[in-house]
Amino acid sequence: MPRGRRYRFFLSACLQCGSCTAACPNQVDTALVIQAGRARLAAARESSWIGRFITKKILPSERRLRRLLGLARASRALWAKKIPTQSGLHLRLRRGLDGQGRRIPEIANTFFLHQKQPSPEPGAQRRVSLFVGCVANYLKPQVAQAAATVLTQAHCAVDIPLGQGCCGLPAYGLGENEAAIELAVRNLDALMPLGQAPPDVITSPCASCAYMLKKRMPGLLSAWPELHQRAQQLAERVQPFSRLFTQLRADSAVSKKNSSENTPLLTFHDPCHLAKGLGERNAPRQLLGQLAGARYVEMDQADRCCGQGGSFCLSHQDLSEKIVSNKLSLAQKSGAEVLVTECSGCLLQLSSALWSEDSALEVISTAEAALRYQSAKKGSM
Amino acid sequence: MLDKASLKKIRRIMGKEAMLNTPADVALYGYDATPALDGVAPEAVVFPQRAEQVQSLVQLANQENFAVVPRGAGTGLTGGARPIHGGVVLSTQAMNQILRLDTDNFQVVVQPGVVTGDLQTRVAREGLFYPTDPQSLAVCTIGGNLAENAGGPRAVKYGVTRQQVLALQVVLPQGQLVRMGARTLKTVSGYDLVSLLVGSEGTLGVITEATLRLLPAPACRSTLLMVFDRVDQAAAAVAKTFRAGVWPSAIEFMDRHCIRCIEEHEPAGLPIDAAAVLIVEVDGSRPEVTSAAERVQQVMSEMGARSVQVAQSEAEAEQLWRARRSLSPAVAKIAPLKINEDIVVPLSTLPGVIDAIHALAARQKIKCVCFGHVGDGNLHVNFLADPSSQEEVARAEHAARELFALTVSVGGSITGEHGVGTTKLAYLGMEHAPEALAAMAAIKLALDPRGIMNPGKVLPDELLAKERGSGPAH
């Protein structure tokens, strides 16, 4: 098919949210079809150069990304001038620099993978490797920290392999298969090191990373039988954070203590990659429902996409803003004070929109909620 | 091939916004919901709003000799809406108005693009009821339902789409805009053209308006779940229920593989060790429903049901129906290719037929999933195959052929509701005598001598060519 204007429009207008597949009697994997189309465009060099620059040159190279982010930390103004609003870096650092009074997410002083981690408790039962992801590493280390802490408390030996990088989903979503493959191989080596016993479980506080590792990585490596096989073994071990955590709690038979009336009210936004991509809808609700220091309320249309959609929030900014603002008003209507989600894309999308709407709602990840509200005392942090 | 001039004429009829012809825009109109059929993109897609536009387009098609393929929501399961001979896809998407709701005469007049579920919701607000409920009702259209004579779980009591239609407005294949039927509950004036058009799969004309019959909404419903350890007991219980004087509004059957599939993908609490379950719904006034539900429980227990459970709330009933609706996607998840047949057999033969189906699948070493609206003898048989193995696909196709032979041998029909489209063309001769097929061809040729109306569907091209050759010259 000729790659005309309409062709490019259709390909760019997909959020990769998977709602169509979830509803489809034939389970057509539209996101995969769209991705293949984007890969075709990318191969013919018809996707945006800046998106390509970022996903190919910056994200795969930790050194370069660190330099860029370090630079930003040193001088917001410079950063703001250097990267235009439309730039592909907003793939992840969405809308932070648009000069319209909206803020960029704070860049962490010390990246998570550079922080010293506590050594596992003696007698730990399960060996869990934590995949951190870009957002939790560079922007919100508290998310990864929370995941590591609660898993350690739940008697896991948490390993945070240092060789890991970006999960590759941003590159993959843009059809930049080469860059995505490079990252896949690197993560494979970090998470399933050759000649060593693999971890029991691989988890990530970000469901999109988990989705990439579990659902897309094997297919991406299918041309190399050996890598493909290892990727499948990796995929089998991946569990979204909330699933793993609720399982651990079930194992240790923690029963819910009744939360008192004055604990904060939480609600949950289903990340598309969690609910539709990985089919996990129960675990996060169970996790939040069991927290002694908080109460849970279901919001209307919790599984409607937040409009981030990787490159979508750049190529269709107006639409993306409409979608997220609808999402937020639904969350507010639920009466919740804290909006919890489990994907770094959603986290950024929701928090930057909240900031610009000047709302009292707070957005955090399931891992943070698990840590913050696990006991009644700590409920009012 | 449509040339520039023809496209221009079509655009003039439709208006600028109502025609698409760039490859990216038309590509998806080359598919419907039939698994494993390749896309065959049309040359243009049009979205008329009025019957007169449809008429002008069909007239033009006769002059310039291009195919017109009507399309509702594209949920058809036999390839009916795929433009296999190119030409123009006529989407009814913009003809989606409910024109008149006549509560005094229990009638509604609709355009063909109205979504079935939307119509049900609308009439329910007046305390009325449109019973036909294909499991695709959230998206499929009344036009598509009429063209396929669609059924659904409730067909056992309320009949299929044909039973709901009083009158139609149709653009015939040569461009005549005609009305047929009457806005009365009965009529015997002349040949029954409505019956001819219903189920004609878009090959005898485009339905541009329909007058449908409505019913008073039943006051109350009850849904029951019956669990069986033996398939033949479940199958035999169906006829037994009627004999006990109960006329359920639905009887759905699911075999062991279905239950497993659902429980793996969208757990609904069905017993995974059961051989089969029946979901039975009864409706009517409260006392009727209570006594019918009791009788159903009694019959089922006598027939050997391991457990009989009555949904205690709307929510519980809805959970059962949701499980039933989630079946198609769940089956699709376990098998990359499903060959989906919807045979219908006389009720008394059900137990033997289900047994024989499992046996023939085992003989062909093919996984087979069986479910369906068994209340009217309709069984959905899905043969599951791995499309990368040609040999396995061939075995599945062989199993399908054996299934049809079995069906016809007990006096059944090869399709209860999905139609022939293109996927069942090869099997039509197993059910109908050559003379009957020749009569069908004569009708098609009389109404559509140029063969422009959804060509290649329902009747094989070779048959039409042969009949055209032997018939009187036009």
Ligand SMILES: Cc1cc2nc3c(=O)[nH]c(=O)nc-3n(C[C@H](O)[C@H](O)[C@H](O)COP(=O)(O)OP(=O)(O)OC[C@H]3O[C@@H](n4cnc5c(N)ncnc54)[C@H](O)[C@@H]3O)c2cc1C
């Ligand atoms: C998940 C799923 C569940 C289903 N369950 C059922 C079920 O329970 N019972 C059942 O009977 N079917 C079922 N079907 C099949 C399908 O939904 C029905 O055949 C439905 O009637 C098709 O409607 P549509 O609007 O999608 O028509 P389409 O698929 O667009 O078209 C179907 C045929 O009708 C013709 N057509 C459409 N509109 C017109 C018109 N205005 N005038 C003339 N011809 C027209 C087309 O040319 C084509 O041949 C199911 C399908 C799916 C995907």
Ligand code: SF4
């Ligand atoms: S946006 Fe979501 S629902 Fe739409 S095509 Fe893309 S994945 Fe499917």
